[in-house]
Amino acid sequence: MDVKDWTVIVTGSSSGIGAATVKLLAGRGANVVVNYSRSEAAAGAVAEACEAAGSETLVVRADVASDADCRRLADAAFERWGRLDGLVNNAGTTTFNAHDNLDGLDAEDFQRIFAVNVVGGYQMIRACAGHMRASGGGSVVNVSSIAAVMGVGSSVAYAASKGAVNTMTLSLARALGPDIKVNALCPGFVQGEWLRQGMGEDAYNAQLKALETRAPLRRAGTPEDMAEAALMLLAGSRNITGEVLICDAGMHLGMAAAKAR
Numbered sequence: 001m002d003v004k005d006w007t008v009i010v011t012g013s014s015s016g017i018g019a020a021t022v023k024l025l026a027g028r029g030a031n032v033v034v035n036y037s038r039s040e041a042a043a044g045a046v047a048e049a050c051e052a053a054g055s056e057t058l059v060v061r062a063d064v065a066s067d068a069d070c071r072r073l074a075d076a077a078f079e080r081w082g083r084l085d086g087l088v089n090n091a092g093t094t095t096f097n098a099h100d101n102l103d104g105l106d107a108e109d110f111q112r113i114f115a116v117n118v119v120g121g122y123q124m125i126r127a128c129a130g131h132m133r134a135s136g137g138g139s140v141v142n143v144s145s146i147a148a149v150m151g152v153g154s155s156v157a158y159a160a161s162k163g164a165v166n167t168m169t170l171s172l173a174r175a176l177g178p179d180i181k182v183n184a185l186c187p188g189f190v191q192g193e194w195l196r197q198g199m200g201e202d203a204y205n206a207q208l209k210a211l212e213t214r215a216p217l218r219r220a221g222t223p224e225d226m227a228e229a230a231l232m233l234l235a236g237s238r239n240i241t242g243e244v245l246i247c248d249a250g251m252h253l254g255m256a257a258a259k260a261r
């Protein structure tokens with residue numbers, strides 16, 4: 001999985017999965033673009049860590065829901081290094097709302113979530129495709145969710161948006177070959193602030209404990225686990241495109257029966 005001297009953009013890399021991914025790539029010798037929309041200080045700290053790992057790093061504020069911002073982000077990477085090899089479409093948003101609370105979710109929620117999670121990813125791929133082709137080819141990883149496959153997660157709008165990300169992955173893998181690979185990564189429960197804040201401390205801890213005792217791999221994923229899986233899809237095989245990879249410690253298979261260890 002050699003990404004040395006690659007140029008890679010990771011959207012939403014000021015925290016969580018994106019931050020872990022951009023740091024992993026930097027440690028492997030890639031030039032990386034750290035992107036954020038609001039969290040400037042956090043993005044700066046991530047960029048410092050990437051530089052300390054020996055990477056050339058660019059920090060770009062861009063809201064992926066804005067097409068002009070996406071084009072500016074892609075152009076900034078290409079202008080800086082004269083090539084663009086990878087894109088990890090990781091920026092995402094949601095609202096936490098129980099699936100049976102139909103009145104808790106309105107059109108505006110759907111439009112905001114789809115604008116970032118689906119349209120944002122599409123706009124980024126469109127902005128990067130020409131630069132990738134000019135670089136001899138490229139690889140895209142769309143960070144989706146187990147919500148896309150199981151209809152679970154923070155809200156119905158979120159699950160539907162990630163379902164659309166998976167479908168878009170198939171369409172664009174077909175459309176952009178042979179130059180550009182497009183794959184999707186579906187994390188399950190990932191330890192961190194996204195779920196801790198969204199679920200609340202008690203529900204978060206209960207789910208963590210359930211996974212650690214009853215998920216097939218008896219663990220809950222970390223941002224670093226997701227970064228490794230993203231790297232695998234990004235650079236692991238030139239023969240894989242249109243793949244949707246679940247990374248959830250086997251949770252989609254169902255909880256294993258509790259047993260004494």
Ligand SMILES: NC(=O)c1ccc[n+]([C@@H]2O[C@H](COP(=O)([O-])OP(=O)(O)OC[C@H]3O[C@@H](n4cnc5c(N)ncnc54)[C@H](OP(=O)(O)O)[C@@H]3O)[C@@H](O)[C@H]2O)c1
Pocket residue numbers: 011012013014015016017018035036037038039040062063064065090091092093116143144145146186187188189190191192193194195
């Ligand atoms: N955490 C989980 O359990 C889990 C599970 C499955 C899938 N995922 C997916 O994994 C991805 C990353 O989530 P995370 O858990 O790492 O959450 P996180 O720590 O909250 O990170 C989200 C990132 O996205 C950025 N972002 C949000 N809106 C943006 C926009 N419009 N334009 C550009 N950047 C934007 C945020 O930056 P700013 O703060 O600067 O806006 C932040 O860097 C998301 O796509 C999420 O759906 C997460």
